[in-house]
Amino acid sequence: MSVTLLDVALAGIALWLLKSILSSKPTSGPLPPGPKGLPLLANLLDLPQKEQWRTFVAWGRKYGPIVHVRAVGQSFIIVNDAHVACDMLDKKSTVYSDRPVFMMAGELTGWKDSLAFTRYGERFKEYRKYLHGVMGSRFAIEKLNGLFETETQAFLKRVLKKPEAIAENIRDTAGAVILQMTYGYKPKEDKDDIVDLVEIALRQFAEVTEPNAFLVDLFPPLQYVPSWFPGAAWKKKAEYYYDTLQQMADVPLQFVRKQMSEGSAPPSLVSNLLDRTNTPEQERNIKWAAASMYGGGADTTVSAIYSLFLAMTIFPDVQRKAHEEIDAVIGNDRLPTFADRAHLPYVEALVSEILRWGTVTPLGLPHRVSRDDVHNGFFIPKDAIVLTNVKGMLHDPDVYPDPWNFKPERFISAEGQPAEQDPRICCFGFGRRICPGLNLADATVWASVAMSLAVFDIRRKVVDGVEIVPEPRYEDSIISHPSPFDCSIKPRSAKAEALILSC
Numbered sequence: 001m002s003v004t005l006l007d008v009a010l011a012g013i014a015l016w017l018l019k020s021i022l023s024s025k026p027t028s029g030p031l032p033p034g035p036k037g038l039p040l041l042a043n044l045l046d047l048p049q050k051e052q053w054r055t056f057v058a059w060g061r062k063y064g065p066i067v068h069v070r071a072v073g074q075s076f077i078i079v080n081d082a083h084v085a086c087d088m089l090d091k092k093s094t095v096y097s098d099r100p101v102f103m104m105a106g107e108l109t110g111w112k113d114s115l116a117f118t119r120y121g122e123r124f125k126e127y128r129k130y131l132h133g134v135m136g137s138r139f140a141i142e143k144l145n146g147l148f149e150t151e152t153q154a155f156l157k158r159v160l161k162k163p164e165a166i167a168e169n170i171r172d173t174a175g176a177v178i179l180q181m182t183y184g185y186k187p188k189e190d191k192d193d194i195v196d197l198v199e200i201a202l203r204q205f206a207e208v209t210e211p212n213a214f215l216v217d218l219f220p221p222l223q224y225v226p227s228w229f230p231g232a233a234w235k236k237k238a239e240y241y242y243d244t245l246q247q248m249a250d251v252p253l254q255f256v257r258k259q260m261s262e263g264s265a266p267p268s269l270v271s272n273l274l275d276r277t278n279t280p281e282q283e284r285n286i287k288w289a290a291a292s293m294y295g296g297g298a299d300t301t302v303s304a305i306y307s308l309f310l311a312m313t314i315f316p317d318v319q320r321k322a323h324e325e326i327d328a329v330i331g332n333d334r335l336p337t338f339a340d341r342a343h344l345p346y347v348e349a350l351v352s353e354i355l356r357w358g359t360v361t362p363l364g365l366p367h368r369v370s371r372d373d374v375h376n377g378f379f380i381p382k383d384a385i386v387l388t389n390v391k392g393m394l395h396d397p398d399v400y401p402d403p404w405n406f407k408p409e410r411f412i413s414a415e416g417q418p419a420e421q422d423p424r425i426c427c428f429g430f431g432r433r434i435c436p437g438l439n440l441a442d443a444t445v446w447a448s449v450a451m452s453l454a455v456f457d458i459r460r461k462v463v464d465g466v467e468i469v470p471e472p473r474y475e476d477s478i479i480s481h482p483s484p485f486d487c488s489i490k491p492r493s494a495k496a497e498a499l500i501l502s503c
Contacts, residue, residue: 089430115292153503184268307358349408362391
């Protein structure tokens with residue numbers, strides 16, 4: 001009987017699985033508690049296929065804030081408490097700052113070169129250094145307030161013209177902000193090839209990071225199966241997605257190079273860095289730091305601003321209170337600016353509630369433990385993958401009473417000052433892996449909230465005389481967007497419409 005390639009592949013998977021199962025080592029303390037699991041399979045069948053954060057919340061109630069499960073030889077540590085996550089990932093950042101290997105998304109489609117997926121080390125530090133200069137502090141972001149205000153005004157015009165295309169309008173605006181910051185590139189108003197290219201790459205990213213979507217993530221030896229092999233269509237998909245990602249990183253970079261050669265490049269992250277670059281390695285790092293900035297910022301900000309329109313559709317009383325505050329402080333003859341931010345506490349609280357209620361990254365991004373650790377008396381083994389249940393943390397009724405209701409008031413104390421439990425302590429990640437664009441996201445979301453509510457009335461759509469209340473559903477992906485919903489967006493008055501058109 002001849003041995004086929006399939007036989008070899010299956011034998012390789014079996015040997016890898018057996019080695020993974022037998023490779024567990026003695027521990028220097030008890031592992032965190034968790035579901036018992038089965039012989040050989042361990043907790044493989046316990047891991048949920050969809051909305052993992054809900055199962056993790058249930059485990060947290062049963063086993064405590066730190067839960068351990070094991071599958072295909074891999075230990076997973078699930079953290080359901082924000083304070084525990086801060087103690088581990090912030091205070092012990094030297095131990096918890098690495099990333100695991102993402103076989104489909106990272107190795108095969110190329111996202112391993114992005115900041116979010118790159119392993120902890122010198123390259124990661126260089127990426128962070130590049131990005132810190134343009135958006136790593138409030139001072140740096142304040143220099144860009146004029147850009148944020150101008151592009152948000154353009155957003156208002158887009159919404160006025162095509163209110164039914166609200167998701168597209170949000171994405172175009174987020175792309176315009178990030179592209180100008182990163183590459184000095186002003187996208188075309190109606191259809192832009194670079195914006196379209198990035199949107200395609202981000203859709204592909206969402207697909208390849210979907211939990212348990214590809215067997216190669218569970219059985220890494222499958223990476224060696226050739227793309228022509230029967231049943232290996234996923235391998236051809238990986239090759240195609242890899243090419244798309246390379247174009248996303250290369251095309252805008254070449255735009256900057258061309259402008260620099262012509263002496264017409266406006267100031268931007270890339271042009272400023274290329275001006276003082278000496279080595280091919282530095283140029284490579286600039287390319288991927290820039291691609292990371294655009295790929296990450298354009299997607300996460302879109303989700304948060306889309307959540308604004310969803311929440312205002314479902315909770316009209318919140319919108320009414322925001323309208324009242326804006327009218328009292330700003331009036332109706334101008335738009336809010338960042339100079340008004342400190343005088344709009346309800347709008348500020350509304351931004352915080354958007355970040356909490358519409359959690360953008362339900363499980364954050366996984367961390368990898370770089371060496372054995374003991375935390376709260378539990379042994380945390382080297383190479384364990386740590387998952388932070390961010391959505392569970394931000395919807396914990398013990399921290400945020402009535403968590404599924406949209407209540408900005410929870411962030412305003414009786415004295416009118418922000419209350420405790422700011423969602424920013426966990427919604428942007430932890431430790432050295434915290435999102436480098438958190439100040440950028442905070443500023444752009446605030447501008448969108450304040451300016452949109454100054455001029456628009458967001459209402460439920462009426463069909464045959466009946467108001468349609470959308471369900472607050474979110475996509476089940478690593479970056480979670482609201483599912484498409486219908487709403488009515490109209491200027492609050494003729495004066496509001498004139499104000500939009502005068503921008």
